[in-house]
Amino acid sequence: MTLTDMRSEYGKTLVELGSTDQSVVVLGADTTSSLKTAGFGREFPGRFFNMGIAEANLVSVSAGLAISGKTAFASTYAIFLPGRAVDQIRNAVCYPTRNGKSGLNVKLVVSHGGLTVGADGGSHQQLEDIAIMRAIPNMRVLIPADTFAVRALVRTMAAEYGPFYMRMARSKTPTVHSESTKFVPGRGITVRDGSDCTIASCGITVHMAIEAADMLDKEGISCRVLDMFSVKPIDGPLLEKAARETGRIVTCEEHNILGGMGSAVAEAVSERHPVQVRRIGVDDTFGESCRDSEVYMLLEKHGITAANIARIAKGMIH
Known part of the structure; x- marks a missing residue:
């Protein structure tokens, strides 16, 4: 069984996207090392923003960057998004209309979802996020099974306009797909x-x-x-x-x-x-x-x- 790390694949894919798409910006909330997005910051420091432990601000700034034409990837742990920022996600990201399109071009990507957070305990084991996020109009919700899915879905999110929420696992996971698998939102x-x-x-x-x-x-x-x-x-x-x-x-x-x-x-x-x-x-x-x-x-x-x-x-x- 081959075990791979979703967060590492996420960070790697962001760097690849950043090298070809100048509109891609990455934001974090004092978890950039854990989410593996710090590598993007080293490569593109002018397009990387660590907002500290201020998740509502993380979402609001992402919305502002999206309004200015950027493709904003905002990341932290699942317990904090949507846990601390439902208001900003609903009203600053999903509710607005820009150039006739519904929602803003903000991609919320989290890790540490579910029970497998383990030692962080019940306060940090996010078990409600899918229910919350799928109830918000204009938000699309994705849960990858392995790193092949992560890589493909990050590229899809960058290419498709509008809000997305993607939840990754903290633990390493077995591969179940392959490089040739097609991942299309709305298709199982x-x-x-x-x-x-x-x-x-x-x-x-x-x-x-x-x-x-x-x-x-x-x-x-x-x-x-x-x-x-x-x-x-x-x-x-x-x-x-x-x-x-x-x-x-x-x-x-x-x-x-x-x-x-x-x-x-x-x-x-x-x-x-x-x-x-x-x-x-x-x-x-x-x-x-x-x-x-x-x-x-x-x-x-x-x-x-x-x-x-x-x-x-x-x-x-x-």
Whole structure:
């Protein structure tokens, strides 16, 4: 299994973009070393801004730069965006209209989402951000599963006008895609085909979904695996096809099941082709502290594991 670091890929891709696009500016909130954006600052100091521990200001300055024609990438930990700056994200980034286009050209890219923050504890384990961000008009929400997705989506965000929110993992993650994989906002990816059940996943749970499908395959159960990296817009046609062809859907995410990717899937399926949907994630509670070596235990506590995905899927079939 090859483990790679999303944050390092993010920083590397920003430098590549900055060398060819003078409009790209990068902002941070005293987390530029952790988010791996400091390298952009060394290469392009005139287009790099560390705003300190002032997240509302980080978003407001990003909006101002976007108004002036820049493509602004603003980054910190997920607990702080949107945690401390929902007002600025809604009213300064998503609400305005510029040159007839909705929203401003601000890309909010965070790390340290979900339970895998570990030792930072429940106060820093962001489990509500997907729900918050997908409810704001004009905001698009992306959750990459690996570094191939990060690289492609950063380039897509730079090329497409308007607000984006992308959530990366703190921990290193296995690769599940390849250089040739196409990532298009609004389109999910069928990682594996299957006929008995569909597992819809995003972020770190995509690899778990693949492992669960492998487990079930040994029992003669064929599971389709979807990477729903684009939570908003969600790929309704892909989910409808999965519902019609497999008859049942399990979702798994590192987020509260209320308002997250699973909710987005359930909404889309219920309106297009209703089938049973079971959501796996944190069930309306906060996280808790654990050592980095114990993160797997925290995920197990909340059922965010390949074994539990397989168990739930099998129970829906039999």
